[in-house]
Amino acid sequence: MKDTLRRGWLAAAGLCLVIAAGTVTVPARGELAAQVRVAGGVLQGTALADAAILSYKGIPYAEPPTGDRRWRPPVPAGSWQGVRDATAFGKSCLQPPPVPTSIYYGGMTPSGEDCLTLNVWAPAGARELPVMVWIHGGALMGGGSSEPLYDGTKIAQQGVVFVSINYRVGLLGFLAHPALSAEAPDGLSGNYGLLDQIEALRWVRDNIAAFGGDPAKVTIAGESAGGLSTIALMASPQAHGLFRAAITQSGYMPAYRALREEVLGLASAEAMGAALGAAAGATDVASLRAADLVGLFRAGMATGWAPEPVIDGVTLKRQLADTFALGEQARVPVLAGFNEGEIRSLPFLMPKNVPDTKAAYQADVRRRFGDGAAAFLSLYPGDDPREDAAASIRDGLYGWAAQYVARQQAAVGQAAYLYYFRHSTPAQRERGLAAFHASEIPYIFGQVGPEAALGPNWPRPPLTADETRLSAAMMGYWLSFVRDGVPRAPGEAAWPRYAAREAPYLDIAGRPVAGSGLQAGPFAYADALVASRRQQGRGWRLDIGFSAF
Template sequence: MAVQFFVSNILISFAIIIAIVSPISNAQLIIPTNYGFVTGTTIKTNSLTQFAYLGIPYAQPPINQLRFEPPVPVKSWKGVLNVTQYQSSCPQRLPIRFTDSKSSSSQINEDCLYLNIFTSNPSNVANMSVLVYIHGGGYVLGSGSQWQGQILAAHENIVVVTINYRVGVLGFMTSGEEDSARRTIQANLGLLDQSLALQWVKDNIENFGGNPDFITIAGNSAGGLSAMYHLVMPSSKGLFRGVILQSGPYGTIPSYIKSGTSMPDTLARAKLSFQQFSSLANCTKNITSKIVECLKTLSVQQLLNIQSTLRPRNRILTSPVADGNNVQEALHTAIPAGRFHKVNIMLGTTLNDGYFRLPSMPNAVTGIPRQNFISTTNNSFPFASQRVKLSIQYRYTNWSNANSPISNRDQYGELFNDFVFAIPNIYYADQLSRFVPTYKYIFAHRTSGTWQPSYVKVAHTMEIPYMLGYPLDKPSEYPSTFNAEEVTLCRHVLSYWGSFIREGNPTDLRSPIMWPKYTQDTRQYLWIAPNFQIKSNYLAANSAFWNQYLPQLASQTIYSTIAPTNASTVEKPHSSESAYMIATFVLSGISGILLIIAMILFCKVNRAKCIYVK
């Protein structure tokens, strides 16, 4: 055994020496980690050499008895692990966008907890700042291989890490027992995957040229919401010093709960979804542990099929939830109270984030008929009262062109954008800025050669290729193209993101304009477009509508209403005009009676003078 160990170490040492003396263009440097040695590959980007370590395991495969279990740190390995190709993505619907169809990353496998590292100098003396990027996908889609970090790493002299984490029911379904110690399936397994990956980066990134004390986490959409959750997760404390929230956080805020436009995600609701899932899976047992044993016997495809059946009306089935343990408190109560890890924040949205919902609607290219706009709006707010729904319809109708299908389509896009992305982003910018330096942006440029349809405008995810540097050297898997103006825009975006990652402040000497802090007093933000601007009070009127008007409307007591008698969409409560008309009729009647009585009395007194008509 001792001889075998000695020989193994000699071979590893020899490989390291060969790598060191080899020309850097051909080198695949061997790097030590806490679990074993890895060897990567090189990537050229704009004549700059980057080192890529693709598919490094950070946890044991969550398969068999580890399915539906918290992640377990990876076991040590012998020899040198070849990490030159992306590994499989976590189970989800195929195809996986922006991945190489010939790569294993375009395929799914439960053995999927891997991370990827891009660095210009894999040396423990490089001391570069680090970005850990968390992919989006609504907690049901996405992969760490979708978005490549080599261009950002090269141009901003940082280390970029992308990660896989479990999505869908494998990552976010919970059995929902109140007592976390007795919970058969813990909540937020996907977030725990991310947290373990962050811990791996903290412990090992120095050998790849990174500074473990200068780690920033970023994410788009569900990735941005995930980054927000790490602000309140005990397991993530001390693992990062900055957060970038791109098109996140989204979802429930206090005013939505007050107005009934949204309901908080709770363990009770998550437990109900788990029971519905188990029933469809024919795993109906009296003991929860037996149900989970049954679920562990199902194939991945069976799980995905049941998930796709349930999820349209059970979003919480595949969403994070405050469980009193891994996530001790809901974001909308923890953040305003200052109960989060205090780090610098950058956050923002695209101009039309919510328009991504439109292509899934029937005949979206030609627009939405008025009645469809009304029914879709009503269905979007199942917990709201009719008067709240009518108010939303009124606010988001273009009354100069109310029957135009194109106008109704675009107005629903505005509604969805405000409710899901813009208004929560403003709310959290207000709350976070009370405690920590906060910088807000709006990405307002539509890519000239985008793959997305024209009616989605400055769509969801449109800022990501700019912050990753794609216009400078686009990966072949990404379908959009960029013009010269967008190359310049990209360089400026890279400088802002890079400066924040390195310094915690997005402005540096290359910046076209100074980006001020966001405060509740000024509400200033950076307008990101070829003509950079500093603006203030983004969507102030719409923000007041959602955060002030609707909660007040929902809290008012309406004593009586007149039900609609036709297909009209307008609810008609008794108004002051109606009351005035009723009072007028009553007084007129009383006056008439009094007049008749007066005439009778007059005739009795003056009987002789009265003329009777017979």
């Protein structure tokens, strides 16, 4: 009935739109209405920026993963009758309530299980344009595509079709359990969130032409857990062929649990899930699906469970680092990098026992690291103990992953581009948050002006020409890479292609400049640590940097 009334109202108002498969017709006289037909039916979107940009929000790409579909792989979305309203974001995927004091707080839609939706921004009249698919961060525990920071309007204004996606997070996205594996036709469990991302990419392949995007020109991109997801999608055989380039910002690549076997000293994913279920009194499929999710979450906290990809032999065949070492990853161009102040806004990554003085710091390192102390102290001597400890964790977690991915892509003949983001603002420095985790995102999305969609706790950039220019430069580099796999920005430094010997990169502090040999010592140290752990049959997770031993 609502769809019928909507169509009648539009017709009465004279907002007649032509609807054809694969075609977006812009409404006459700039009315705020737009329709497009996709495989599931007709979508009603919104015209923005004087009808130059069309946006469609809350588009289902998979059936709601509720009831009996909870903890199952995604099922492609079915069709609907009439015109579906696509003017508002769907729910964020179910997650703990956001923390109001967090720097990342603000603007996301309420969460729920019926959340497998995506959003599209496209230039009006677009045809065969490149596509950027954004995967949100949130430690695989939270986040959502509705975060205002990820608004795609300004990216679409640069001639790129922009897509942002939701995927299951936390317990609903990554719980492996023997009972869930036993009921699955393929005998697997876990990785539901990663499978959601793959299903969303399939939807993009099959439907993006309707918005003027080219399904052969898709670049996946993400930051933090989105950067990790990008790396995992590059490693997953099931995602190969669904994208032609990848961007990973502050991604990471620790060792992960195998589905059933203990590997690298890590209990299996099924064993961790079974312990969680037992703690919550849910030991079979029926009791798991009937269990109170808050109780399950508390059981996860009590048993040390955390959401992470699962090495199941199918979606992820082996450890991500091993996949890249063997050249089995998607052979596509990559843009990768990390931020100087990653750990400043992530205090939970810092060990609680960092000594206060240089002498105590060095004595502690010598006691714990033994013969490895000299190598560590040559890189992180402890002149400022907390800063050096944070730098060592940054380099071992984010820096190593960015450089490793760039190096391995270059090794298989693919173009790779590395960056180091060091820019900070007065507001950041006043709060000890210079170049913090995710602080590069506003520049890439053009969110530095007075209308910037930043959360209430975000240190806002000053309204200066330098800030505007840096945003224009970063948008230029990123979107040029989306267009043709080479990052360029008019009037800015040439970004050198990565090669292992010189390790060139783009240094983004004030105006971007080319450099070489980024963090050569820390990268070599982290490389050696990971190699040593693998030889010893031990994993590497957050016990890197100052926490390594």
